[in-house]
Amino acid sequence: MFEFSTILSAAAKGDAKPFSGYPPFHFVGGNIDEPTVPTEALADAVGDVIRNLGHAMGKYGMDSGPQGHLPLRDIICKQLKRRAGMSVDPSEVLLTTGSLQAMDLVNKTLLNNGDVVLVEAANYAGTLTKLDALGVSYVGIELDNDGMRMDALEQALSDLTAQGRKPKYIFTIPTVQNPTGSVMPLERRLEMLALAKRYDVPIFEDDCYADLVFSGDRPPAIHALDDEHRVIYCGTFSKTIAPALRVGYLVAPWPLMGHILPLKTDAGSGALEQIVLAEFLPRNFDNHVEGLLHMLREKANTLCASLDEYFGADVEYRKPIGGIYLWVTFPKSVDTNRLYTVALGQGVEINPGALWTVEGADNKHRMRLCFGHPTNENIREGVAKLAQICFEEFGVPVRSGNVERE
């Protein structure tokens, strides 16, 4: 047998195992509620649109060129105007294979080995993994209930300046932050823009959860407040329609877009999703999201009630005001790396806090729970099981679910 292990590149560090299915209690990944995937409306949308537009799929870029299906880019611009206050021309939109490809493209366009960027101190693990893979260092900016703290951001900018370094960008998820769930208020968004201007640094705004604010009321995007083309923006339909559709988008001004496009070396993202969404969205999106938010709010309530019931005062969390994640803090005696391993062996999967934070060692007593995909019943059962496992491993919760409560 040829030994490929002897000729791997420096980038080939990972070693994945074959997929063996999902555990029964699966509180990880940005998956969503399966019954909410609008299969009927998508099925209704798709037949006619394939009959009408399908022949154009004979060309890589259909009739729209390398940035993706123009009618969908038009619709996205209208939605961004209406929902996020943004003024964007379709020529500034690139359709991507999910927002993760958008993130990879921005990184590839701007980052060199040895660069530094600023990120929220608790973050999407993939953000940090991607930066690690590029040899880019990052400074974690502390968060509070309103998102990234501006005093901490200013300190970091000032510290780097003193070192003669300049961050390539400030990465932020201002609207339903991942994993903490905060929504940054308007005033703080303006402050961030002012700081970015003062230190002449661009902002990379990830607005992937922005449609999932439970109240339906969100502040304008930072991009909407920017009059200097300083903000690169990405969004997605993964969290509102279906993650497996893999339709995300990147918003960037020209000529930056002209530098990004040559780095999208896959000759385009899937067109079928694009033409189906262009048909589906105008008639269905707002109603669909309204139903989705109802469902997510209920799941968030179930999760919080279950944590209260089975862990009581031994966990801390902030009740979600949007999104699909809960950021949970245990007493320091709980090591969620170990909890992850033991629980997974018993069919309960969680995200250990160390992977979702810049200062991983300081956050070993935290975890992220994703409540988008499991049913209410599965959430209750899974939390009960997790409480029992946690009690057996760490004596937390002090009165476990399998011990009779007074």
Added chain:
Amino acid sequence: MFEFSTILSAAAKGDAKPFSGYPPFHFVGGNIDEPTVPTEALADAVGDVIRNLGHAMGKYGMDSGPQGHLPLRDIICKQLKRRAGMSVDPSEVLLTTGSLQAMDLVNKTLLNNGDVVLVEAANYAGTLTKLDALGVSYVGIELDNDGMRMDALEQALSDLTAQGRKPKYIFTIPTVQNPTGSVMPLERRLEMLALAKRYDVPIFEDDCYADLVFSGDRPPAIHALDDEHRVIYCGTFSKTIAPALRVGYLVAPWPLMGHILPLKTDAGSGALEQIVLAEFLPRNFDNHVEGLLHMLREKANTLCASLDEYFGADVEYRKPIGGIYLWVTFPKSVDTNRLYTVALGQGVEINPGALWTVEGADNKHRMRLCFGHPTNENIREGVAKLAQICFEEFGVPVRSGNVERE
């Protein structure tokens, strides 16, 4: 305005312009005949399959995990067995955003800056661009009517060995080579495997055009003849169903697959295409390809007849036995870089030979013409126009189409 040009990465070398539509005579790109895109059958396939399977799209990997929709991987394995003689398990198949993503993944997994690989001397321009971007050098192996020449391959392997270098892989498009259109006979495939074994080098087999052999009769894939897991293989449905669908696949043995998967950082390729193809293929693929080949053979005939009519003995080409490309040689006085620029200004787009060869300067009198997308009528008109432009610029053809023939 923020000046992104001041903070670009070393990789951001390109500078694309906004898409401004296709020229009227568009003989470039691997686009296919629009009327052959099977819109009715796809539309029929898609409604029910979304109703039945759509909810699973609530998970990034549906029920199949990160390698893509398992039923489609099953079908691909059956097709590869039947059409290419390959024995592949679905766990060795990764669904990708077109075969270009497969190529990027193989490169990322195996290649470091400074490495060397072997490629066919005339090649897909993207192969060379991707290698250039990675800082990987390549040795071009001469081709004849049966594809890569084995004496030249052996010489290159021996030369590199003498220099103490070992190529990371031999890249080949053995079945309907791009751009020359050759099909490598069985005996030569076995020779290539023997050389690869002797020099202990893997083979990267790109079989993207393999379903387009006009006779319907193709030799087994090199992968099928390999008993040492030495061959990495990619294929696509871009050329048989529709390029805009972006469904390609990579075949690689474990544990190599385990090193590739972590580098696919987009959380999956579009699922809708995957579930639709899984529904469409078993009932339709063979019939569909038969009709497609009929159409392509007719277009190849039209293109050859048009070249004969308008260029006469002033161009050389080999009549296609498959595929969608024609590789055309002019007298040395014709510079296709200049022809490209002048013709594009008049609405005729061609691929200049310099970009499609390792020794570009030696191939400035060649060009690639793509006949998959234009209609027969468009081919005739476009070739007539090209002949007139070429005559005006270079005096070739000696008796141009706009000069009365005797």
